[in-house]
Structure formats: C-alpha cells, structure tokens
Amino acid sequence: xxxxxxxxxRVICKSGTSVKIECRSLDFQATTMFWYRQFPKKSLMLxxxxxxxxxxxxxxxxxxxxxxxNHASLTLSTLTVTSAHPEDSSFYICSAREGDRExxxxxxxxxxxx
Amino acid sequence: GQNIDQPTEMTATExxxxxxxxTYQTSGFNGLFWYQQHAGEAPTFLSYNVLxxxxxxxxxxxxxxxxxxxxxxxxxxxxxxxxxxxxxxxTPYGQNxxxxxxxxxxxxP
Numbered sequence: 001x002x003x004x005x006x007x008x009x010r011v012i013c014k015s016g017t018s019v020k021i022e023c024r025s026l027d028f029q030a031t032t033m034f035w036y037r038q039f040p041k042k043s044l045m046l047x048x049x050x051x052x053x054x055x056x057x058x059x060x061x062x063x064x065x066x067x068x069x070n071h072a073s074l075t076l077s078t079l080t081v082t083s084a085h086p087e088d089s090s091f092y093i094c095s096a097r098e099g100d101r102e103x104x105x106x107x108x109x110x111x112x113x114x
Numbered sequence: 115g116q117n118i119d120q121p122t123e124m125t126a127t128e129x130x131x132x133x134x135x136x137t138y139q140t141s142g143f144n145g146l147f148w149y150q151q152h153a154g155e156a157p158t159f160l161s162y163n164v165l166x167x168x169x170x171x172x173x174x175x176x177x178x179x180x181x182x183x184x185x186x187x188x189x190x191x192x193x194x195x196x197x198x199x200x201x202x203x204x205t206p207y208g209q210n211x212x213x214x215x216x217x218x219x220x221x222x223p
Contacts, residue, residue, distance in 0.1 A: 034211065043201060043216040044157070093156050095211075102147065103211060105156040 003027055004096050006106035013084055014114055021079045021109045023094030029074035030096035034103070035067070038091045050077055084113045116140045118214035120202050125220045130192050134217045136185045136202030144205040148176050148187045151199045151216070160187065160200075189219075197221045 003026040013019050023033060032051050036044040048064075050056040050071035058064045066088075068080040077096075081088055094106040118138045126132040138146070145164040149157035163169055163178035163185060175188040189196055202214040 041218070043199075044213045046211070046213070049210060091154075100144070102159050102162055104159065105149075108154075108156045110154075 004030075004094065004104045004106040006094055006109050008109060009107060010110045010112075012112045012114065015085050016083055019081045019084055019111060021081075021092055021094070021111075023077045023079070023096065023106050025075045025096040025098075025104075028096075028098045030077070031074065031099055032097045033071055033077040034095045034097075035069060035077075035079050036093045036095065038093060038108075040091075044093065047079075081111065084111070086113045089113045116204070116206055116212045118202055118204060118212060120200075120214040120217045122215065123218045123220070125222060126192055128192055128194060128221055128223050131188065131190050132192060132219065134187045134189070134200050134202075134219065136187070136214055138183050138185070138202070138204050138212075138214075140183075140204050140206040140212060142207040143180060144207060146176075146178055146185050147203045147205070147211070148174075148185075149201040149203065151201060153198075157201055192221050194221050194223065 005024045007022045035047045038044050046059050047062045048056040048058045048069050050069050052071050052074050056069035071077040089112050091108050093108045095103045097103045120136050147162050148160040151157040161176040168177045173190045178185045199216040199218050201216045203211050
C-alpha cells in the first residue's frame with residue numbers, strides 16, 4: 001500500500017518556540033493532505049485540509065496563524081506550530097489522498113511542550 | 115451538519131465474532147471507510163464501501179446501507195491483536211473526511 005511518512009515522530013520543545021512537522025507521500029502524488037490532532041483516547045479532530053499550491057482550509061476553531069500549513073508540492077506538506085504552549089501538546093497526524101482514492105495516514109508526531 | 119455515531123467501547127472474547135456499528139447523518143455521501151488504530155499509532159485502512167451491501171476481506175467484513183445511514187464492521191475469529199480502536203469515517207463530498215468518535219475494542223483471552 002501507499003506510504004506516508006512524518007517527521008519528526010516525537011518532539012519536545014520549550015514554551016514559546018515553533019515546531020515544524022513534515023508530512024510526505026512517498027510513492028504517490030497527494031493532491032490533498034489533511035492534518036489531524038488527537039488527544040488521548042479521543043478520535044481524530046480535523047484541523048485543516050490542504051491542496052497542493054493553494055491555501056489550506058482550516059476547520060472552525062483552529063487558528064490559522066498558530067498552525068501554519070504549507071503544501072508546496074504534491075508530496076510534501078508541513079505544519080508549523082508557532083509559539084507553542086503546553087496546551088498544544090498532542091498527537092498530530094497527517095494523511096494524504098490521491099484524487100478519490102483511499103486515504104493513508106502518516107505515523108503521527110507526538111508533540112510535548114514544556 | 116455532519117454526525118457520526120459509534121459505540122464507545124466493546125469487549126469480546128478471543129475466537130468470537132464482533133460487530134461494530136456506525137450510523138451517520140451527513141450532508142452528502144461519497145463513501146464510508148473503516149480504519150483500525152492501535153494506541154499511540156496512526157490509523158490503518160481496513161475497508162471502503164460506496165455501494166450498499168457487504169464487502170468481505172479476510173476476517174474483516176464491512177456492510178453499508180445508504181438508505182439507513184448505517185454501516186457495520188464485522189470481525190471474525192477474533193485475535194488478541196485485534197484489540198484497538200475502530201474508526202468509521204464518511205466522505206460527505208469532495209476530499210473531506212468526517213470521522214466518528216471511534217470504538218475501543220478489547221479482546222479478552
């Protein structure tokens with residue numbers, strides 16, 4: 001099956017710093033990529049949808065200036081958590097889809113903000 | 115709005131059969147997906163239904179009734195490794211996915 005990678009898998013940072021998470025589709029062109037956030041024992045919460053070459057569409061309640069998303073190519077999307085605070089600590093998962101085909105998830109990034 | 119319901123938790127015995135239900139009310143429908151997610155890991159794809167009926171794939175089967183807004187995932191010959199969360203997701207339109215809250219399945223020996 002298709003493979004989606006995320007980097008880093010785990011990151012610990014100090015409050016106030018920015019963290020960038022990369023999501024790559026390794027063997028297909030991802031026309032659409034999604035970013036999710038997941039709290040322990042909770043389901044996935046969609047943060048934003050990004051299409052290559054255009055601005056991301058953010059879900060209600062998600063601050064676009066806090067969570068910067070760039071989808072510069074058909075194989076790479078990045079999520080930057082700016083001025084991170086402890087409440088931003090979470091499991092961030094990206095997923096990618098080529099057209100109408102099934103969606104594949106990255107392995108996730110666990111962010112801990114001290 | 116979009117709404118997807120699943121039972122929060124289920125328990126079953128190794129070797130048994132379990133059915134996880136999913137009901138949805140969405141503004142459109144382009145397909146329904148089931149994903150498995152083990153704790154601390156990303157979800158993995160299990161099945162996809164876009165037409166009514168049963169799709170069988172090994173020990174896992176998924177059923178869809180569009181008129182009833184209803185799907186179920188059937189797991190046969192349960193194994194301990196099947197203990198995980200099972201997520202039902204609907205694509206109402208375009209590329210968007212809407213996920214249900216997930217069902218945590220515990221398989222007991």
